[in-house]
Amino acid sequence: MTTGSAQFPAQVTERLRELVFAGRAVAWLEVDDALTLIGAGGDLAPYGLAGLNLGVAVTEQVHVLEGLLPIVESPYFMPEVEIIKGRAADLHFWTETSGGEGEGGGSTWVALVEVTTQRDLTQRLQQKAYDMTLLQEKEAAFNRQLEAANAALVAAQRELEASRDELARWNKTLEERVAAQVAEIEQMNKMKRFLSPSIAELLVSSGDESILKRHRRDIAALFCDLRGFTAFSESAEPEEVSELLQDYHAALVPLIQSFEGTLDRFVGDGLMVFFNDPMPCPDSAERAVRLAVAMREAVAALSAAWRKRGHQVGFGIGIAQGFATLGQIGFEGRFDYSAIGTVVNTAARLCENAADGQIFVTSRIAVAVSEVAELAEIGMLPLKGLSRPLAVSNVVGLKDGDQKVVWLNRQTR
């Protein structure tokens, strides 16, 4: 079997030639060694090469050949080149020596074989593939965004849970604090019934409730009441009695608080105060005497107004010092903080014996305040409920003048 076109009959060769040229532009160029166009033919117009001039540099007329000539290998093939819009061709390059051996010279031939149809077919397939790839890339990017958003969401959720836990902890702490404060307030209310507010707060803040338990302590007890109050209350209208008592209490209670005395009880016009319990104070006798003088002055001011209204009411005080049993007495719902003992009875009896404006004190008190108070000895007084008479003195006044001002100044130093 032979190869090459020689084996084909002329009819077949012609048919093959027709098939190669059918429906596509085929053209050729011939270029010499100096890159001058020396020949051109075929279907040049579809490539925009209809007006080529022979004898002119080829690259000036066929731009696609810029840089390609002279060719470095022959034959050389460059596929699917779109030389002009919408028209693609395969470019085939080859060289052919024209003269004999050693003469040099020759031509470079360029054949343009149109492949627009095949190129467009490839383009359609490739377009689909690339569109699909781009879609997959977008999907992957979208998935990455989704995953990132999901991770952020999970992180936010964890943070939220952590915040919620912290909030719960805060709530618990807050509840505990509220409960503690409520307990404190309850305790405070309990204390306020028999202590000055400042002392009650001090005790509550220390959290020590043991002071309410029964105990013994050396105290200065002060009793005071109004002289002629029983007669007045019998003759006056209840409203008048109530008004007078209100003024009386309003004047004395703040004084008791300012001297940090413990108010034991009110019984009508009678009032009992003691010092050195529950708050310890080294000068309980002096405080009691200074309070007594301040009370006397306050009631004296009130008495002047009462006298104008025709009420003859005086004021007497008794003070004693000694050991008493103190603490919470009573029963659930009705507790009092109170002092019980001879010292309390003694102060009450001294008060009974004191005339209007008098402050009767025991000898122990008198000795304790001799430096600060002007005293007048009353003598030995037999007191009801006591087996022996007691040496009693009256507090005439204070050596340092207005005792309240002096006291308060001393407190602030």
Add this chain to the structure above:
Amino acid sequence: MSVSVQQKKICMLGGFSVGKTSLVKRYVESVFSETYLTTVGVKIDKKTVTLGDKTVHLILWDLAGEDDMASLRMSYMRGSAGYVLVADGTRSATLEVALALRKRVEAEYGPLPFALLINKNDLRDQWTITDDDLEKLRTDGWWVRTSSARTGEGVEDAFTDLATRVAR
């Protein structure tokens, strides 16, 4: 005054769908099409620029994008005076493709003037190529610019700069 006229072949290289054809279209025809049409083989275009006393005809070879299916035919680069590497700012993998292409071109044809364009700057909020990536390339001595074929930003400058470098 005599005017020198030169003709230079410039190739557009890069991954597929990075905007090579759109950049040429923007540069040559000042238009932009939203439709993406993949390039098969190569498309030839021409643009004439004047650089002082020089007139330079740029013969632009817009090569098919590089991807797994169609590897760049290095034969298209023959006779090229310079090239433009293009990457898509929204697809960081295309920068890797551009860097690999540059290595292949250099191995085959030696060092040639080139410009690296990070395209699609109009979609900056979707970029995955970072400023740090670009800064690193600049530190390594690369001519790197951002561009947008859609808006035209950076396109003219890139081609003019490359033309200046390839013109004798």
